[in-house]
Amino acid sequence: MAKEYHPENPELAEILDSFKNSRELGTMAVKSAHEAGKVIIGSFCQYAPMEIINAPGFCNFSLCGLNYDPPVPLAETKLPANLCPLIKSSYGNVLGDYCPFAHYADLVVGETTCDGKKKMYEMLAEMKPMYVIHLPNNPDWERSLEAWRDELEKFRKELETRFNVTITDDDLRRTIKISNEERRQQARIYELGKFDPPAITGMQMRSVMSSVYYLIDKEEKVQKMTHMVDLLEEAWREGKGPYKPDEHPPRILISGAAIEGVKEKTLEIIEDLGGAIVCYEGCCGISNMRRPIDETKDPMTALAEKYLDVPCAVMSPNQRRYDQFRDTLDEWKIDGVISVTVHSCLPFGIESHTLGKICEEKGVPFMHLLTDYSPGDEGQMRTRIEAFMEMLH
Ligand code: SF4
Numbered sequence: 001m002a003k004e005y006h007p008e009n010p011e012l013a014e015i016l017d018s019f020k021n022s023r024e025l026g027t028m029a030v031k032s033a034h035e036a037g038k039v040i041i042g043s044f045c046q047y048a049p050m051e052i053i054n055a056p057g058f059c060n061f062s063l064c065g066l067n068y069d070p071p072v073p074l075a076e077t078k079l080p081a082n083l084c085p086l087i088k089s090s091y092g093n094v095l096g097d098y099c100p101f102a103h104y105a106d107l108v109v110g111e112t113t114c115d116g117k118k119k120m121y122e123m124l125a126e127m128k129p130m131y132v133i134h135l136p137n138n139p140d141w142e143r144s145l146e147a148w149r150d151e152l153e154k155f156r157k158e159l160e161t162r163f164n165v166t167i168t169d170d171d172l173r174r175t176i177k178i179s180n181e182e183r184r185q186q187a188r189i190y191e192l193g194k195f196d197p198p199a200i201t202g203m204q205m206r207s208v209m210s211s212v213y214y215l216i217d218k219e220e221k222v223q224k225m226t227h228m229v230d231l232l233e234e235a236w237r238e239g240k241g242p243y244k245p246d247e248h249p250p251r252i253l254i255s256g257a258a259i260e261g262v263k264e265k266t267l268e269i270i271e272d273l274g275g276a277i278v279c280y281e282g283c284c285g286i287s288n289m290r291r292p293i294d295e296t297k298d299p300m301t302a303l304a305e306k307y308l309d310v311p312c313a314v315m316s317p318n319q320r321r322y323d324q325f326r327d328t329l330d331e332w333k334i335d336g337v338i339s340v341t342v343h344s345c346l347p348f349g350i351e352s353h354t355l356g357k358i359c360e361e362k363g364v365p366f367m368h369l370l371t372d373y374s375p376g377d378e379g380q381m382r383t384r385i386e387a388f389m390e391m392l393h
């Protein structure tokens, strides 16, 4: 079973653990950064351009709520109960002052993605300094790119004025370079899933991807990722990877959003029941990591192009995401797709139907798991995953 993979190499084990515990490390880092007088920015989404935030040396932390109790019941005293749990949890964490990242944030940056988030930001602005970037929702129009570039430019000016700093093009080029390297290493981590058997588990992949918004020393993080991939490849070559060399577990692609808050009852169970999560699709998935920011162009244009290309279900029409999904099925030799979405997430819930149709065309088994942050459906999730795994085996 891959889930409890503990590599024999203590150095590798330590690196994997540090990614697993990145959120805890982040809670200490945010306090230290605040005490050192650094500007703390809280954000929620892949569309928030971290290169602009990091350019003047500001620290960026994720404010996405991942837990049910106490933030969700508290949020439901103000927000509709039938709202996506990520939105409720994020809002409730600020309302109850439960989240250290929100507590220390000097500015919260939102973006107009789904309706629930947009309206929640209006209420969040009553509690925290807030800036919302307006995202166009058709990625294919030339005018979307122009409008988006203007929005990013406005955001850059907002940071300059609010915090009395100057963000030069050279500052942006520097942060673009490092975030390109960061994404390149993240893509290498997904590439480890292509090995047969995979050279990393899906849970380990997940912990590295979610560390992006908690480990703020980017250079150190990139070095660590690079070294980790090298060590994982070496362990695999020596037959000491997470699976025995003659093991061939069903290769699963995970698709969806807000997965971090439900990973114990979905991803962990999948690997517990013998599936190998070999890649992820969506805003934190392989396509986003593979596509670098063009370092030869004007940095703001290059940033606008990159961020308009994030594969998220809030875009419409969304052919780019479907094409990338199709390619990933082939490239990672996927045996089964599990789409994990949360209650009331309309964009991903609806697109899940189209992903299912693509799988049907390609003869790849597909399952849609709909869940939320509240406890109570763990048994039901396990039963459904068990049935899917049995079918794949
Ligand atoms: S799924 Fe879409 S809205 Fe959610 S964090 Fe990713 S890019 Fe943002």
Ligand code: SF4
Binding pocket: 084, 085, 086, 087, 113, 114, 116, 117, 257, 258, 314, 342, 344, 345, 346, 347, 348
């Ligand atoms: S999971 Fe869906 S509804 Fe929730 S914030 Fe993300 S896109 Fe919006």
